[in-house]
Amino acid sequence: EAQVTQNPRYLITVTGKKLTVTCSQNMNHEYMSWYRQDPGLGLRQIYYSMNVEVTDKGDVPEGYKVSRKEKRNFPLILESPSPNQTSLYFCACSPRGSLGGANYGYTFGSGTRLTVV
């Protein structure tokens, strides 16, 4: 079954304690992305990756890091989490396709609800 797997689903942590949210896809898709969802703000892109070893900032990259060492994995790293990073996080992927993937939709993971106290 084609899927995007995020772990953990829920996480409560303290300010300043480094954490990693993992994302793995089994569809061999080139494009992967991280979004955060906040009430009244919709989904905002944090980082994205067009392929292995290629990453770019989205709209709200501050306080986050990513890496893309393998095609299937795209972890989100919070080096020093702060309460304003309390949010619902989604990983997504799509194929590139002949039009650069523009005509494809995304497949989303089930989300990670992060609370930073």
Added chain:
Amino acid sequence: AQSVAQPEDQVNVAEGNPLTVKCTYSVSGNPYLFWYVQYPNRGLQFLLKYITGDNLVKGSYGFEAEFNKSQTSFHLKKPSALVSDSALYFCAVRDPNSGNTPLVFGKGTRLSVIA
């Protein structure tokens, strides 16, 4: 820059009645448009997309959307709403001429179908 607006935070409709969830967009060229649905405690699920061709696009769960270029709109519709359609709906747009830009999402519209 591309953008999308969902003017209604909340839409309430009685079961069996037709529903419309509105979306307008702004891109420099011809848009690629998408609708996603999010059920409680779940990720976003793809409903339908408009890339080219017929302005009326049919998708999953009986939903359809109409692309209107003159009004720059892509409203989501369903002839007869079900209670199980209650969810959060997101419209998204991408400008295919702007390189590797990602999908840009609206803020979402919460649909509540009342029995």
